[in-house]
Amino acid sequence: xxxxxxxxxxxxxxxxxxxxxxxxxxxIACAPGNGGISYDAECFNVGATDIDGIVNLAKEIRADFVVxxxxxxxxxxxxxxxxxxxxxxxxxxxxxxxxxxxxxxxxNLMLKYGxxxxxxxxxxNPADVISYIKEKNEFPTVIKADGLAxxxxxxxxxxxxxxxxxxxxxxxxxxxxxxxxxxxxEEFLTGPEVSVLAFTDGKCVKPMVSSMDHKRALxxxxxxxxxxxxxxxxxxYYTDEVARECMEKIFLPTINAMNxxxxxxxxxxxxxxxxTPKGPKVIEYNCRFGDPETQVVLPRLKTDIVxxxxxxxxGTLSDLKIEWDERACACVIMASGGYPKSYPxxxxxxxxxxxxxxxxxxxxxxxxxxxxxxxTAGGRVLGVTALGDTLPEALDKAYDGVSKIHFENxxxxxxxxxxxxxx
Numbered sequence: 299x300x301x302x303x304x305x306x307x308x309x310x311x312x313x314x315x316x317x318x319x320x321x322x323x324x325x326i327a328c329a330p331g332n333g334g335i336s337y338d339a340e341c342f343n344v345g346a347t348d349i350d351g352i353v354n355l356a357k358e359i360r361a362d363f364v365v366x367x368x369x370x371x372x373x374x375x376x377x378x379x380x381x382x383x384x385x386x387x388x389x390x391x392x393x394x395x396x397x398x399x400x401x402x403x404x405x406n407l408m409l410k411y412g413x414x415x416x417x418x419x420x421x422x423n424p425a426d427v428i429s430y431i432k433e434k435n436e437f438p439t440v441i442k443a444d445g446l447a448x449x450x451x452x453x454x455x456x457x458x459x460x461x462x463x464x465x466x467x468x469x470x471x472x473x474x475x476x477x478x479x480x481x482x483x484e485e486f487l488t489g490p491e492v493s494v495l496a497f498t499d500g501k502c503v504k505p506m507v508s509s510m511d512h513k514r515a516l517x518x519x520x521x522x523x524x525x526x527x528x529x530x531x532x533x534x535y536y537t538d539e540v541a542r543e544c545m546e547k548i549f550l551p552t553i554n555a556m557n558x559x560x561x562x563x564x565x566x567x568x569x570x571x572x573x574t575p576k577g578p579k580v581i582e583y584n585c586r587f588g589d590p591e592t593q594v595v596l597p598r599l600k601t602d603i604v605x606x607x608x609x610x611x612x613g614t615l616s617d618l619k620i621e622w623d624e625r626a627c628a629c630v631i632m633a634s635g636g637y638p639k640s641y642p643x644x645x646x647x648x649x650x651x652x653x654x655x656x657x658x659x660x661x662x663x664x665x666x667x668x669x670x671x672x673x674t675a676g677g678r679v680l681g682v683t684a685l686g687d688t689l690p691e692a693l694d695k696a697y698d699g700v701s702k703i704h705f706e707n708x709x710x711x712x713x714x715x716x717x718x719x720x721x
Contacts, residue, residue, distance in 0.1 A: 299320075299322050299323045299324065299325075299362045299363060299604065300323075300324070300325040300326075300327070300359060300360055300361050300362050300363075301317055301323055301325070301326050301327070301361065301362065301363045301364075301365065301604070302326075302327045302328070302329065302352075302355065302356050302359060302361040302363070302364045302365070303317070303326065303327070303328045303329075303339065303364075303365045303367060304328075304329055304346050304352055304364065304365065304366045304367055304368065304371055304376065305328070305346050305366075305367035305368045306328075306330050306331055306332050306335070306346060307332070307368070307589055307663045307664070307676075307678075308589055308590055308592075308593055308631075308661040308662065308663035308678065308680075308681040309367055309368075309586075309587050309588070309589035309590070309592040309593070310328060310331070310335065310367050310368075311332070311334055311335050311338070311661040311662050311663070311681075312587075312592045312593045312596045312597075312661050312681075313365060313367060313587065313592065313596065313603075314326055314328060314335060314338050314339050315338060315596075315659070315661070316596045316599060316603045317365070317603055317604060318338060319602070319603075320602045320603065320604040320605075321602075322602065322604050322605075323604060325340075325359075326338065326339040326340070327339055327340045327341075327342060327355070327359050327361070328340070328341050328342070329341070329342045329343075329344040329345075329346065329351075329352060329355055330342065330343055330344060330345060330346060332662050332663070332664065332665050332666060332675065332676075333662060333665035333666040333667040333672050333673070333675065334660070334661070334662020334665050334672070334680075335662060336667060342355055342359075346368050346370065346371050347370050347371050347374060347376075349371065349374060349375070349376050349379045350379075352364070352371070352376060352379075352380070353379050353380060353383055353385075356380060356383070356385050357383070361385060362386065363385075363386045363387070363388070363604070363607060363608075363611075364380050364385050364386070364387045364388070365387070365388045365389065365607065366380070366387060366388065366389035366586075367389070367586060367587060368586065369395070369398055369399070369446055369584065369585060369586055370446060372389050372390055372392075372395040372398075372565075372585050372586055373392065373395045373396070373398065373399035373446060373585070374392070375391070375392035375395075376389075377389045377390065377391045377392070377395075378391050378392050386608075386611050387611070388565055388566075388607045388610065388611065389564075389565045389566075389585075389586065390563050390564055390565045390567075390585050390586075391564075393560070393561045394556060394561045394562060394563040394564070394565075394585065395585040396561065397552075397556065397561075397563065397567070397583045397585055398446070398568075398582075398583055398584045398585040398586070399445060399446060399585070400444055400445060401442045401443070401444050401445075401451075401482045401582070402420050402444050402480055402482060404582070404583050405418050405420070405482055405484075406420075407552075407555055407556075407559070408555075408580060410555070411551055411552075411554075411555040411558070412551070413547070413548055413551050413552060413555065413580060414547060414548065414576075414577065414578065414579040414580065415579050415580045415581075416440070416484040416485045416486075416487050416579060416581070417484065417485045418482050418483060418484040418485070419482070419483050420444075420480060420481075420482055420483075421480065421481055421483065422479060422480045424465050424466065424469040424470055427441070427465050427469070427481060427483060428461070428462055428465060430483060431455075431458065431461045431483065432458065435458075436485070436486070437455065437456055437457055437458075437461075437486075438454050438455060438456050438486045439454070439455060439461065439483060439484070439485070439486055440452065440453075440454055440483070440484040440485070440486055441453050441454075441455065441461065441464050441465065441468065441481055441482075441483055441484075442481060442482045442483075442484065443468050443474045443477045443478045443480075443481060444477060444478070444479065444480035444481060444482065445474065445475075445476060445477025445478070445479075446474075446477055447474035447477050447478075448474075448525065449525040449526070449589075450474075450523055450524070450525065450638065451468070451474050451477060451478075452523065453467075453468070453523075454486065465481070468481060469481060487572045487574050487579060487581070488572075488574065488575075489572045489573045489574040489575065490510075490533075490535035490572070490573050490717075490721070491510065491511070491570070491571065491572050491573075491581065492508055492509075492510065492533045492535055492536045492540075492571045492572075492573060492578075493508065493509045493510065493511055493529075493533070493568065493569070493570055493571070493588055493591045494506065494508050494509075494536065494544065494549075494568075494569045494571060495509075495566055495567075495568050495569075495587060495588060495591060495592070495595055496549060496566065496567050496568075496569065497565075497566060497606055497610060497615060497620070498553055498563060498564065498565070498566075498567055498610070498615065499564050499609065499610045499611075499612075499613045499614070499615040499616075500553065500556075500557065500562040500563055500564045500613070501553075501613065501615070501616065502615045502616040503545070503549045503550060503553055503567075504615060504618075504620050505541070505544075505545070505549060506595050506599070506620075506622075507531050507532050507595055507598050507622050508531060508532050508533040508536035508541075509529050509530065509531040509532070509533055509588075509591045509594050509595055510529060510530050510531075510533040510535075510715075510717065510718050511526045511528075511529050511588070511590070511591060512526065512527045512528045512529065512711060512713075512714055513526060513527070514527065515527060515633075515637065515638060515709075515711075516711065517711050517712055517713045518713065522638050522639070523638070524633070524637065524638045524677075524678070525589065525590075525638070525677075525678060526588075526589065526590045526591075526631065526678075527630075527631045527633065527710070527711045527714070528590065528628070528629055528630045528631050528710075528711055528714035528715070529590045529591050529593060529594045529628075529629045529714075530594060530626065530627065530628045530629075530689060530692070530693070530714065530715040530718050531591075531594040531595055531598060531626065531627045531628075532626065533718065534718050534721035535573050535721055536573075540573060540578055543577060543578055544569070544571065544578050547577075547578070548569060548571070548578060548580060549569065552567070552569075552580075552583070553567075563585075564610055564611070564613075565585070565586065565610065566585075566586055566587045567583065567584075567585065568583065568584035568585075568586065568587065568588045568591070569583065570582040570583070570584070589663075590629050590631060590661075590663075590678075590681050593629040593661050593681045593683050594627040594628065594629045594683065595627075597623070597627050597659065597683060597685055598622050598623040598625065598627055598685070599620075599621075599622060599623070600621040600622060600623055601618070601619070601620045601621050605618060606618065606620065623685065625685045625686060625687055625692070626685070626686055626687070626688060626689040626691070626692045627683065627684070627685050627686075627692055628683065628684055628686070628689065628692040628693045628695075628696045628714065628715055629661070629681045629682065629683040629696065629714075630681070630682045630683075630696045630697060630699075630700050630710055630711070630714050631663070631678050631679075631680070631681055631682075631710060631711075632678075632679050632680040632681075632682060632700060632703060632705075632708050632709070632710045633677055633678050633679060633708070633709045633710065634664070634674055634676070634677055634678075634679055634707065634708075634709065635706075635707030635708070635709045636707075636709075637677035637678065637709065638677055641677055642674075642706075642707075643673070643674055643675050643676070644668065644673045644674065644675070645673055645674045645705045645706045645707075646671055646672070646673050646705060647665065647672045647673060647674060647679070647680070647703065647704070647705045648703070648704045648705070649702045649703040649704050650672065650703060654702055655699050655702060655703075657684055657685075657695050658682060658683065658684050658695060658696065658698070658699035659683045659684070660680050660681070660682055660683070660699070660703070661680065661681040661683060662679075662680060662681075663676060663678040663679060663680060663681060664676015664677060664678055664679045665679060665680070673705075674705055679705065679708070680703065682696050682697075682699040682700045682703065683696060684696040684699060689715055689718060689719060690719065692715075693714065693715045696714075697712075
């Protein structure tokens with residue numbers, strides 16, 4: 299088979315490395331890819347949101363299957379365009395991808411179908427948001443931009459001044475563009491967070507192993523929200539009992555709700571959950587593999603991922619047994635100094651030579667090749683990942699890998715997995 303993967307980050311690199319394991323695949327292309335991905339797939343300089351460009355590329359390379367990994371092209375309808383040209387795809391169509399594309403849609407869906415989530419109100423006027431927050435006078439509170447915002451469209455003000463500043467940034471300064479035309483204001487939930495990715499063909503739901511993300515930039519969960527500074531799997535808070543409750547009250551009801559709305563979801567549905575004192579509740583949905591959760595979930599997948607993609611495409615997922623490695627997995631993100639604000643690019647990366655990193659897999663997120671040298675090209679640069687019989691063993695291996703990789707002002711958290719170890 300010839301497979302095309304759309305995207306350019308660590309998630310895409312993890313998908314490509316897993317697809318490479320399939321004996322059914324003899325050629326992988328990626329658009330646009332990155333420096334590290336170019337060692338595992340042929341990269342083409344076509345933007346991930348260039349729908350016509352991707353369709354033409356799929357024709358040119360005679361792709362048998364196209365995996366659309368990022369949120370933007372899914373929400374824009376790339377899968378619909380590929381399907382219209384006869385390509386088999388992995389990823390939801392435009393009608394289903396709205397579950398991530400609009401926070402207002404997803405909150406209203408949960409309310410309508412009784413899926414547990416935080417209480418909320420929707421606003422399209424900044425003054426109304428502020429008067430509502432003043433009136434409620436409950437902090438911290440949660441303010442979310444309606445549309446896509448690179449995983450950063452959520453602010454959690456601790457007081458009124460922070461709320462006013464946040465609403466101004468999102469709704470008036472438009473730091474996330476049109477995504478901030480509407481906002482959702484939610485009650486602040488407490489409890490451990492759990493990420494669960496699930497394969498679904500619109501009828502059957504097969505959750506993957508659980509994971510725990512670390513969103514804040516600095517140790518001790520301090521600093522700005524990022525796209526994720528590291529992950530571990532499994533998440534100790536996601537017990538068998540919690541998993542059963544999630545299947546009954548969240549996973550299946552969500553799939554059924556989308557079917558009832560004529561928006562059948564096929565692909566990977568990400569459930570961002572909080573295990574509150576009143577049981578699990580949905581914080582957010584994503585219409586695709588999470589990044590960096592994918593980097594600890596896919597190393598534990600034993601079943602051929604291409605078989606899973608085909609089963610979802612043909613609606614036969616219930617017939618497939620999906621098997622998982624019992625070992626733990628840890629991923630530490632090495633980011634550019636300054637991330638998630640401004641940071642330099644083009645810094646040389648060393649220490650990735652073969653044999654230097656035994657037992658460690660490095661997923662490239664923000665790298666490029668510059669005259670044969672590998673250099674930084676983004677905020678999150680590398681995901682240094684390892685499996686271990688126990689979580690401490692996986693973490694030790696991953697951090698040992700981090701210690702051998704160098705670029706100027708590399709920034710990483712030193713406490714990834716500590717919350718999980720204390721559970």
